[in-house]
Amino acid sequence: MQDKRNGGKPLPLDMCGIVGYIGDGNVYDVLIKGLHRLEYRGYDSAGIALVNPSGKLNVYKARGKVSNLEAFCEDKDLSAKAGIAHTRWATHGEPSDCNAHPHYSEDGNLALVHNGTIENYKVLKDALTQHGCTFHSETDTEVLVQLIEYIKVKNNCSLLDAVREALKQVVGAYAIAVVEKDNPDRIIAARKSSPLVIGIGDNETFLASDATPFVEYTNDCVYLKDEEVAIIERGKPLKLVTLENKEAKIDVTTLEMSISQLEKGGYPHFMLKEIFEQPATLHDCIRGRVVNGGKKVMVSGVSDNKDKFLNAKRILIVACGTSWHAALLGKYLIQDMCRIPVEVEYASEFRYSNPVLDDRDIVIAISQSGETADTLAAIKIAKKMGAFVYGISNVVGSSIPRETDSGTYIHVGPEIGVASTKAFTGQVMVLTMLALSIAQLKGTMTKDEIAEIGKAILKIPKAVEKVLKLNEKIERLSAIYTYARNFLYLGRGYSYPVALEGALKLKEISYIHAEGYPAAEMKHGPIALIDEEMPSVIIAPNDHLYEKIVNNVQQVKARGGSIIAIVTEGDPVIHNIADHVLEVPEMPECLTPIITSIPLQLLSYYIAINKGKNVDMPRNLAKSVTVE
Numbered sequence: 001m002q003d004k005r006n007g008g009k010p011l012p013l014d015m016c017g018i019v020g021y022i023g024d025g026n027v028y029d030v031l032i033k034g035l036h037r038l039e040y041r042g043y044d045s046a047g048i049a050l051v052n053p054s055g056k057l058n059v060y061k062a063r064g065k066v067s068n069l070e071a072f073c074e075d076k077d078l079s080a081k082a083g084i085a086h087t088r089w090a091t092h093g094e095p096s097d098c099n100a101h102p103h104y105s106e107d108g109n110l111a112l113v114h115n116g117t118i119e120n121y122k123v124l125k126d127a128l129t130q131h132g133c134t135f136h137s138e139t140d141t142e143v144l145v146q147l148i149e150y151i152k153v154k155n156n157c158s159l160l161d162a163v164r165e166a167l168k169q170v171v172g173a174y175a176i177a178v179v180e181k182d183n184p185d186r187i188i189a190a191r192k193s194s195p196l197v198i199g200i201g202d203n204e205t206f207l208a209s210d211a212t213p214f215v216e217y218t219n220d221c222v223y224l225k226d227e228e229v230a231i232i233e234r235g236k237p238l239k240l241v242t243l244e245n246k247e248a249k250i251d252v253t254t255l256e257m258s259i260s261q262l263e264k265g266g267y268p269h270f271m272l273k274e275i276f277e278q279p280a281t282l283h284d285c286i287r288g289r290v291v292n293g294g295k296k297v298m299v300s301g302v303s304d305n306k307d308k309f310l311n312a313k314r315i316l317i318v319a320c321g322t323s324w325h326a327a328l329l330g331k332y333l334i335q336d337m338c339r340i341p342v343e344v345e346y347a348s349e350f351r352y353s354n355p356v357l358d359d360r361d362i363v364i365a366i367s368q369s370g371e372t373a374d375t376l377a378a379i380k381i382a383k384k385m386g387a388f389v390y391g392i393s394n395v396v397g398s399s400i401p402r403e404t405d406s407g408t409y410i411h412v413g414p415e416i417g418v419a420s421t422k423a424f425t426g427q428v429m430v431l432t433m434l435a436l437s438i439a440q441l442k443g444t445m446t447k448d449e450i451a452e453i454g455k456a457i458l459k460i461p462k463a464v465e466k467v468l469k470l471n472e473k474i475e476r477l478s479a480i481y482t483y484a485r486n487f488l489y490l491g492r493g494y495s496y497p498v499a500l501e502g503a504l505k506l507k508e509i510s511y512i513h514a515e516g517y518p519a520a521e522m523k524h525g526p527i528a529l530i531d532e533e534m535p536s537v538i539i540a541p542n543d544h545l546y547e548k549i550v551n552n553v554q555q556v557k558a559r560g561g562s563i564i565a566i567v568t569e570g571d572p573v574i575h576n577i578a579d580h581v582l583e584v585p586e587m588p589e590c591l592t593p594i595i596t597s598i599p600l601q602l603l604s605y606y607i608a609i610n611k612g613k614n615v616d617m618p619r620n621l622a623k624s625v626t627v628e
């Protein structure tokens, strides 16, 4: 039975990246490069299907990263007129060569790649087995390709008709691409709930889970809508039809992304590049939103929806992971500045919590990727219950901005490193500006109060540049702490979500256990953990809780724990107690999280590097979590 709280709709439950190409370029090279760009979506296995000009369908697969597939393909026949490829984040079936995509049909005529989950795959598999089909993998995807072949043979119909009919029988989420051995000039693709975008170049067409695989070839793209099927044919214009075979309208969008944004630009890792981009990304995020020298703050969607914001009885923020930490800061900001009660929920909990909402609630959904399955599900529930839903996202054209009533982009450019850095500071910046523009509308802050913070916001990019000068000091410091087995991160008020975020950064890329805690709560339990082996990172800028956190610092010191403290320049007390201090520029209290989180990003980066970890692709993780 389907859960009615999902609005009865199937949700995207799988990750993975898919890419396809038809054109006169080198098919293999385009696909492999595309897979590298999509590796953030999973890197458990990769595979490629090449339709050879002489009517052969070559399928190559390898467990692990795309580089393993490249090594495997070195001595293979790579000639092709069209092809599709896949990078996997395993859900159904362990990461292995045989579970890797593309999957092919029993007669070897069709190959298919899939991102999503076929929820009724068991029923379909049993029926196909009874019709004599043999399965070679444990995946739900193989069922789909076998079903398409079965329908094609049984009805003696075209591949397009077989795909449409098969998709009508599928319950679940899919973005698929299918190629046929006998037709090297055509790819059929379709989507429901999982993302798929088609790039239209000069005599060449691309398809992919997002636009990054084709951004250097074309800026023109078409985002497929749910239950649309694309017919991509060499030398012919793109055609879209519905599952019922009705022609669908083609809306061409122009991409604003550039290739340089997708490269490392001389940095050893995307994560480090993205940390160092923050002066520029914050500048882009602020541009046009804080004007008149800081006196006016404008965030899209607030003035257009004045009544909603003026009459809101409550704001609920839903998000996951790092975006959830930004959401917690959103609570402090909105409550402080707008005097509206705010609740923050993990999207994954909210969706099953039987929430109480109505049309006087505003739900803010935060997601860097704009594709997180739990956040999307939370949005659907909130909309169904009548709430006004506002999205904060980074990826233009992704599912979350398309599902929400209104919202804004953080404009920090593509974030490739799996550990979120520049997106976090962008999200917090947008939430600060959002709170200020609601406060302006409601009159909960004076003009002078707004102007004081507005002016400080304009100085943030320069202040971040200064914080980044701590880089070498942090690199040296990291050597002392690389072999710690546990870390405690402590903060109060605005610095508490920063502590949570610092701990998450460390654990996800260095695999060191780290716990973020409200500093004053420590005495209710975690203080028992403190000894010489357990370093604490304490975020203690000069704010209204400074005196209080000084006590907490002393409590840690009294138990023999070593302390790294993030303090404001000219700090009066803590630098005498802590073992190491990292000084950041003075800022109004509400802006300190942007400044204090950056040394923590660098600390986790260097500790992970010292331990020889792959910081851009930590184990078991993927950048876009479209799995429930």
Ligand code: F6R
Pocket (backbone or CB within 6 Å): 320, 321, 322, 323, 324, 366, 367, 368, 369, 370, 371, 372, 375, 418, 419, 420, 421, 504, 505, 508, 623, 624, 625
């Ligand atoms: C951690 C991290 C994740 C994401 C989370 C939500 O560094 O990146 O915790 O924040 O998976 O992703 P989005 O923001 O894309 O919804």
